[in-house]
Amino acid sequence: MKQIKVYGPGCARCETxxxxxxxxxxxxxxxxxxxxVTDAKDIAMAGVMSTPGIAIDGKLVHAGGVPSxxxxxxxxxx
Amino acid sequence: MxxxxxxxxxxxxxxxxxxxxxxxxxVGLAVVWWLVYRQLLPVAEFFTAQLPLDRHxxxxxAIAFFFYDVPKVMMLLLAIVFAMGVVRSFFSPEKTRAAxxxxxxxxxxxxxxxxxxxxxxxSCSAVPLFIGxxxxxxxxxxxxxxxxxxxxxxxVALVLLFGLVGWQVAATYLVFGLSIAIVAGFVIGxxxxxxxxxxxxxxxxxxxxxxxAILDEKLTPVDRYKLxxxxxxxxxxxxxxxxxxxxxVGALIHGYVPQDLMARVMGADAWWSVxxxxxxxxxxxxxxxxxxxxxxxxxxxxxxxxxVLAFMMSVIALSLPEMVILRQILTLRLIVxxxxxxxxxxxxxxxxxxxxx
Numbered sequence: 001m002k003q004i005k006v007y008g009p010g011c012a013r014c015e016t017x018x019x020x021x022x023x024x025x026x027x028x029x030x031x032x033x034x035x036x037v038t039d040a041k042d043i044a045m046a047g048v049m050s051t052p053g054i055a056i057d058g059k060l061v062h063a064g065g066v067p068s069x070x071x072x073x074x075x076x077x078x
Numbered sequence: 079m080x081x082x083x084x085x086x087x088x089x090x091x092x093x094x095x096x097x098x099x100x101x102x103x104x105v106g107l108a109v110v111w112w113l114v115y116r117q118l119l120p121v122a123e124f125f126t127a128q129l130p131l132d133r134h135x136x137x138x139x140a141i142a143f144f145f146y147d148v149p150k151v152m153m154l155l156l157a158i159v160f161a162m163g164v165v166r167s168f169f170s171p172e173k174t175r176a177a178x179x180x181x182x183x184x185x186x187x188x189x190x191x192x193x194x195x196x197x198x199x200x201s202c203s204a205v206p207l208f209i210g211x212x213x214x215x216x217x218x219x220x221x222x223x224x225x226x227x228x229x230x231x232x233x234v235a236l237v238l239l240f241g242l243v244g245w246q247v248a249a250t251y252l253v254f255g256l257s258i259a260i261v262a263g264f265v266i267g268x269x270x271x272x273x274x275x276x277x278x279x280x281x282x283x284x285x286x287x288x289x290x291a292i293l294d295e296k297l298t299p300v301d302r303y304k305l306x307x308x309x310x311x312x313x314x315x316x317x318x319x320x321x322x323x324x325x326x327v328g329a330l331i332h333g334y335v336p337q338d339l340m341a342r343v344m345g346a347d348a349w350w351s352v353x354x355x356x357x358x359x360x361x362x363x364x365x366x367x368x369x370x371x372x373x374x375x376x377x378x379x380x381x382x383x384x385x386v387l388a389f390m391m392s393v394i395a396l397s398l399p400e401m402v403i404l405r406q407i408l409t410l411r412l413i414v415x416x417x418x419x420x421x422x423x424x425x426x427x428x429x430x431x432x433x434x435x
Contacts, residue, residue, distance in 0.1 A: 051202065051206065
């Protein structure tokens with residue numbers, strides 16, 4: 001079970017990223033628990049300056065823009 | 079920045095074999111773009127001529143303006159947004175922060191305003207970015223220079239001014255937009271208002287702990303092209319309505335508003351027109367794309383350049399929604415100072431231009 005956090009104030013790109021994450025996880029058969037972090041303070045504390053940011057198991061892997069699904073799959077497969 | 083313990087290999091999403099196809103496609107499309115762009119005026123006139131209207135009537139003028147300007151603006155945007163998407167892929171908020179951290183005011187403000195143009199920025203992440211900057215030792219005034227320049231001096235505004243009004247006005251806007259960002263940030267820095275941040279912001283020391291995986295991300299040229307395409311898709315999804323609406327309003331002004339009305343209300347002689355334009359611009363929430371066709375039409379009707387520029391800068395740089403977002407980190411006093419300093423800068427530009435031209 002991977003713990004995933006998506007950092008973003010709730011803009012369209014963050015929603016897209018979250019959905020893509022879930023799709024990629026389902027495709028790979030990886031069990032995930034996705035948590036959305038929308039509070040500006042918590043986003044900043046995590047070191048994310050451009051949203052959406054993604055952390056997998058506590059490790060920040062991405063910040064800024066919607067990642068490609070290939071990248072998402074690489075991260076989830078690790 | 080040092081490389082941390084993260085060892086994730088750079089992700090290469092496209093096989094290099096496809097790279098040449100992308101290069102060819104980009105060059106090919108650029109050529110096609112240029113050929114089509116040059117034919118826009120005759121095509122627009124042709125379509126207008128098909129309508130049962132006198133070309134020189136109010137409606138004829140308005141429709142010809144609309145038919146020519148919509149495709150022209152769309153094509154210019156397409157090219158520049160793509161190019162800027164590629165250029166921006168070389169910048170990131172993390173790199174910009176590293177460049178600005180610990181800079182002194184003055185040179186720091188100049189760098190910050192210029193980096194604000196090239197660093198990918200979305201107003202929805204203004205708050206985390208602000209905190210990320212301030213907590214990593216970027217001075218408050220330098221951070222403000224970035225926050226003023228990033229939305230105001232953007233490629234959409236510049237391209238539209240260039241395409242619709244002329245390169246002189248675009249260059250003027252660029253120079254004075256940057257100047258306002260630099261000077262306003264410098265002044266805010268000199269006022270030493272760090273104490274006016276919300277309390278919780280002062281306590282954050284998230285530091286520059288940027289994961290190496292993000293800093294080390296290697297992009298291939300194809301990745302950069304893809305980011306350009308993504309930028310185009312995003313901008314068009316967001317602004318096409320505004321552009322069509324803006325151009326429609328511009329067309330109505332172009333066709334119907336009498337020549338001397340605008341000269342009287344927004345001409346250089348009416349001194350109060352500049353402050354009025356700034357105040358009017360604050361609650362108006364539009365992006366550059368929607369406001370510039372209106373700017374073009376107003377200028378064509380004799381409105382003074384300074385007044386129109388002031389209006390445009392105010393609409394883009396001083397927006398209520400952005401202030402609501404910033405309210406999370408800034409006290410009301412600091413927001414008032416921010417609006418005051420930027421507003422005075424815009425007023426100065428407006429008066430200066432009306433006096434000079």
